[in-house]
Amino acid sequence: MIFLSYDSPYDPSKSFVVPWDLPPSWEHPFGTTSRGQDLFWWLTFAVRNSLYVGVVTAIISRVISILVGLTAGYRGGWIDRVLMAISDTFVVLPLLPILILLSFLLRESMNLLNLAIILGLFGWSFDARLIRSQVLSLRERSFTRTAVYSGTNSFWITIHEHLPFVLPIVFATTLNNLLWSMGMEVTLSVLGLSDLSTPTLGTALFWANQHGALVAGVWWWITAPALVTAVLFLGLYLLFTSINEYIDPRTRLRLIGG
Amino acid sequence: MRKFVLRYLIPRIIQYLTLIFVGITLTYIIPRLAPTNPVEAQVSMMIARGSSLDPDAIEAMRAALTELYGLSGSPVEQYFAFWSRLFRGDLGPSLGNFPTPVSEMIGQALPYTLRLLIPALIISWIFGNFFGALSSYYPENKALNVVEVLGQVVRSIPYYIVAIVLLVVFSYFIPIFPFSGAYPIGTRPDWSSLDFILTYLEHSVLPAATLILVGFGGWFVGMKSLTSNIISEDYVVYAEIVGLKKRNILVQYIMRTAMLPQLTALAMSLGTVFSGALIMEVVFGYPGVGSLAIRAVYSNDYSMIMGITIYSIIGVATAVFLIDLLYPLFDPRVRYQ
Amino acid sequence: MTLLSVRNLRAYYQTEAYGISRTVQAVDGISFDLFPNEIYGVAGESSCGKTTLIKVISGNIKHPLKVLEGSVIYNFNGYQVDMLQISEDELRRNVRWKQISYVMQGSMSVLNPVRKVIKTFEDIVRTHEGITDKKKFLEQTRAHINRLGLPTDVLNAYPHQLSGGMRQRVAIALATVFQPALIIADEPTTALDVVVQRGVLHMIKDIQAMSKNTVLLVTHDMAVHANVTDRMMIMYAGRIAEEAPTESIFNAPLHPYTQHLINSLPMIGEKTTRTSLGGSPPNLANPPGGCRFHPRCPHVMDECRTVVPDLVTVKERHRVACHLFKEDSV
Numbered sequence: 022m023i024f025l026s027y028d029s030p031y032d033p034s035k036s037f038v039v040p041w042d043l044p045p046s047w048e049h050p051f052g053t054t055s056r057g058q059d060l061f062w063w064l065t066f067a068v069r070n071s072l073y074v075g076v077v078t079a080i081i082s083r084v085i086s087i088l089v090g091l092t093a094g095y096r097g098g099w100i101d102r103v104l105m106a107i108s109d110t111f112v113v114l115p116l117l118p119i120l121i122l123l124s125f126l127l128r129e130s131m132n133l134l135n136l137a138i139i140l141g142l143f144g145w146s147f148d149a150r151l152i153r154s155q156v157l158s159l160r161e162r163s164f165t166r167t168a169v170y171s172g173t174n175s176f177w178i179t180i181h182e183h184l185p186f187v188l189p190i191v192f193a194t195t196l197n198n199l200l201w202s203m204g205m206e207v208t209l210s211v212l213g214l215s216d217l218s219t220p221t222l223g224t225a226l227f228w229a230n231q232h233g234a235l236v237a238g239v240w241w242w243i244t245a246p247a248l249v250t251a252v253l254f255l256g257l258y259l260l261f262t263s264i265n266e267y268i269d270p271r272t273r274l275r276l277i278g279g
Numbered sequence: 280m281r282k283f284v285l286r287y288l289i290p291r292i293i294q295y296l297t298l299i300f301v302g303i304t305l306t307y308i309i310p311r312l313a314p315t316n317p318v319e320a321q322v323s324m325m326i327a328r329g330s331s332l333d334p335d336a337i338e339a340m341r342a343a344l345t346e347l348y349g350l351s352g353s354p355v356e357q358y359f360a361f362w363s364r365l366f367r368g369d370l371g372p373s374l375g376n377f378p379t380p381v382s383e384m385i386g387q388a389l390p391y392t393l394r395l396l397i398p399a400l401i402i403s404w405i406f407g408n409f410f411g412a413l414s415s416y417y418p419e420n421k422a423l424n425v426v427e428v429l430g431q432v433v434r435s436i437p438y439y440i441v442a443i444v445l446l447v448v449f450s451y452f453i454p455i456f457p458f459s460g461a462y463p464i465g466t467r468p469d470w471s472s473l474d475f476i477l478t479y480l481e482h483s484v485l486p487a488a489t490l491i492l493v494g495f496g497g498w499f500v501g502m503k504s505l506t507s508n509i510i511s512e513d514y515v516v517y518a519e520i521v522g523l524k525k526r527n528i529l530v531q532y533i534m535r536t537a538m539l540p541q542l543t544a545l546a547m548s549l550g551t552v553f554s555g556a557l558i559m560e561v562v563f564g565y566p567g568v569g570s571l572a573i574r575a576v577y578s579n580d581y582s583m584i585m586g587i588t589i590y591s592i593i594g595v596a597t598a599v600f601l602i603d604l605l606y607p608l609f610d611p612r613v614r615y616q
Numbered sequence: 617m618t619l620l621s622v623r624n625l626r627a628y629y630q631t632e633a634y635g636i637s638r639t640v641q642a643v644d645g646i647s648f649d650l651f652p653n654e655i656y657g658v659a660g661e662s663s664c665g666k667t668t669l670i671k672v673i674s675g676n677i678k679h680p681l682k683v684l685e686g687s688v689i690y691n692f693n694g695y696q697v698d699m700l701q702i703s704e705d706e707l708r709r710n711v712r713w714k715q716i717s718y719v720m721q722g723s724m725s726v727l728n729p730v731r732k733v734i735k736t737f738e739d740i741v742r743t744h745e746g747i748t749d750k751k752k753f754l755e756q757t758r759a760h761i762n763r764l765g766l767p768t769d770v771l772n773a774y775p776h777q778l779s780g781g782m783r784q785r786v787a788i789a790l791a792t793v794f795q796p797a798l799i800i801a802d803e804p805t806t807a808l809d810v811v812v813q814r815g816v817l818h819m820i821k822d823i824q825a826m827s828k829n830t831v832l833l834v835t836h837d838m839a840v841h842a843n844v845t846d847r848m849m850i851m852y853a854g855r856i857a858e859e860a861p862t863e864s865i866f867n868a869p870l871h872p873y874t875q876h877l878i879n880s881l882p883m884i885g886e887k888t889t890r891t892s893l894g895g896s897p898p899n900l901a902n903p904p905g906g907c908r909f910h911p912r913c914p915h916v917m918d919e920c921r922t923v924v925p926d927l928v929t930v931k932e933r934h935r936v937a938c939h940l941f942k943e944d945s946v
Contacts, residue, residue, distance in 0.1 A: 512725070513720060514727055514728045516726075517720055519676075520720070521712065521713055521717075521718075521739075521740055521743070521790075522708040522711075522744065523739050523743050527739060531731065531735075531739070532728055535728070535731070536730055539730070609730075610730060611729075611730055611731075611776075612730070612774070615774060615776075615777055
């Protein structure tokens with residue numbers, strides 16, 4: 022669908038280019054909306070933009086979580102305690118009200134990139150914790166000691182010896198984070214707190230709600246984006262679990278019985 | 280006992296206070312980072328929307344806003360003033376429903392949210408864990424495998440979508456459940472009438488089902504992977520070699536221990552679950568805190584959003600703290616160190 | 617009269633994942649007998665199939681472990697049990713713990729971490745005999761514990777409150793509640809420090825002397841065998857290398873591998889350094905042909921590389937699998 026968006030016959034920012042409120046047909050596979058847009062082509066843009074938010078968020082939060090996780094795990098002591106207290110706080114905090122507050126205040130300058138940055142700044146905590154615990158277990162292994170005793174500096178150890186072990190976790194959490202941020206985008210958009218002129222899965226649902234799609238009997242307007250979202254998430258989730266299973270040497274070993 | 284207090288209790292209390300401190304400080308800092316002057320923006324927005332407020336009320340509102348944003352005095356003074364107002368429980372007046380206090384409105388909406396959230400949370404936690412453990416212990420059982428697939432599906436999809444799907448299916452295509460709200464429009468809540476309670480329950484079925492379904496999926500999947508690790512623990516293998524009954528092993532050896540990390544996970548996930556509940560309320564038009572929040576967004580009710588944020592932080596932090604306090608009752612390793 | 621007779625037992629781990637199938641020949645053609653009232657030792661380096669052998673004879677055969685061939689027959693005072701045929705239910709009801717009990721490897725962690733020790737006793741007794749009188753059960757358990765020299769307090773403790781040695785003793789006490797005919801002890805002293813080891817071994821010996829049952833003691837530690845067992849077998853790469861009374865094994869070892877194991881034991885007053893054997897035990901997924909020891913054997917002959925040596929009886933109660941020895945040649 023992403024690739025299809027480049028070939029769309031309609032411009033998503035324009036409305037009333039096609040007859041409105043048509044149910045699904047061959048010409049308009051998902052029907053058209055009360056705003057005169059072809060839902061199928063509109064959704065191709067939505068999926069692309071939603072994935073864009075997800076990927077940018079994932080990259081930003083990855084950078085933070087790797088930095089925090091490695092520092093906390095490697096340095097230990099009070100630095101570790103402070104960093105973990107902060108990340109625990111972020112894990113437990115009800116993020117939605119805070120995000121609502123934040124997006125509410127930034128509503129004027131809200132666009133996809135800003136949204137992704139905000140989500141990235143809030144979405145790192147749990148993964149930082151995972152990375153830290155991995156580093157902690159690595160730190161106790163003998164090759165780290167060998168490196169320390171042989172006088173290698175700690176930065177070098179962190180980058181060269183630990184990062185390779187941490188990367189599989191980072192990868193696994195990336196997809197999880199992707200799902201989270203796309204879910205949040207949907208949520209915030211539905212509340213009308215993102216840039217509503219950009220098609221995303223969330224704004225699709227927002228407009229459907231705004232026009233009372235269900236009450237008006239335009240059921241496909243709300244069903245199509247909901248189904249597309251569900252399928253997209255499920256697909257990503259299954260991809261995530263299977264990659265995870267492959268990456269995690271323990272599950273692989275269990276399967277081979279080694 | 281002293282060790283317990285030092286090693287367990289005091290760190291938890293510190294964590295509790297940090298959580299509240301960081302959360303509240305965030306809500307203090309965020310508005311200050313906003314590019315526009317919030318007071319003037321608010322006031323002009325109110326005027327632009329043609330509110331029929333007289334100049335005195337606008338002045339009062341401006342004063343309230345300045346006070347609310349804590350914009351008088353130096354940043355340090357502002358920060359302390361912010362805290363001292365919180366301690367008095369004063370969150371200022373709602374701007375959408377001026378001058379009803381924010382805390383009063385939240386106080387009315389909160390019971391709806393809690394009456395839905397708490398039972399749903401408990402039910403999904405218990406059932407999700409129970410069936411997750413079962414499915415891991417009896418991997419060949421077909422019915423459980425079907426449940427697992429369902430759990431995986433529901434778990435991966437955002438709350439909002441699950442809610443919409445249920446809504447579309449069960450009140451649009453198969454209209455067995457009401458569309459929205461907690462009771463029919465025009466009815467007054469009357470807790471002494473059985474009829475009212477029944478319609479209230481009927482209206483709560485779909486929202487509750489959403490929360491339970493999503494929660495169930497999450498706990499199910501989590502418990503299953505936990506249990507598959509515990510099954511290979513020495514004491515479970517031993518119990519099997521000893522020849523204990525399967526049911527005994529499942530309940531006393533597997534569930535008993537797997538429950539503990541799940542209890543911690545429950546505490547860790549409260550924030551997320553709470554956020555999910557807010558969203559779900561919006562979909563179903565359920566008159567809880569979530570609907571309050573969305574109305575506040577539409578009516579630019581800054582103080583209400585602020586109040587809800589602060590309430591949520593304190594509420595979630597307290598719930599987490601309570602679970603942490605209960606935890607030692609279930610885990611002797613923490614109790615006797 | 618034999619308690620257990622194992623004949624030509626072959627048990628492999630067979631797995632398949634991502635299209636790669638793998639077979640580990642953990643137990644490959646083993647035959648031996650156990651008699652009432654003896655302590656029988658199984659020795660060998662780690663991953664030579666000791667634990668797999670125990671799994672099969674104690675009836676814990678679970679995927680990916682599979683028995684391909686052979687028989688495992690018990691005779692508990694006339695009650696015959698074929699371990700490879702018995703139903704799971706009968707096994708659980710009549711054999712487990714009543715006839716065969718098990719002190720697991722890593723017994724340190726066999727106790728449920730969130731329940732008191734007494735609860736584990738209660739579970740076992742309730743499952744196998746039922747508890748009608750709680751008070752009587754408590755009295756009996758206390759008496760049992762005291763008889764083994766353990767303080768009554770341990771019953772009301774949680775596992776993490778006990779020391780490693782104490783947990784191991786509790787595991788042994790659990791294994792002996794019903795006076796079983798066979799107690800299988802898998803590396804019971806491995807994780808313990810030397811002083812505690814001694815105590816635990818004494819306890820096992822005392823229990824055996826008291827109840828005249830059979831103990832199957834599995835450990836890689838030759839010193840433990842020398843001190844405790846009456847008869848023993850040396851396993852190498854899934855097969856028996858040698859089996860004899862412990863005294864003969866230590867005084868007149870025949871198999872080059874046994875000789876190596878015994879020579880590598882330190883002795884008091886000795887000053888020379890020990891020569892170690894080159895190489896390491898073979899990978900059982902792909903073992904060498906012929907005698908599996910031949911790549912490391914100092915006396916290797918051509919025949920060793922191709923022909924699997926039979927386990928031959930060279931003296932009374934002394935069997936060895938090596939081409940250097942033929943029937944009654946010693």
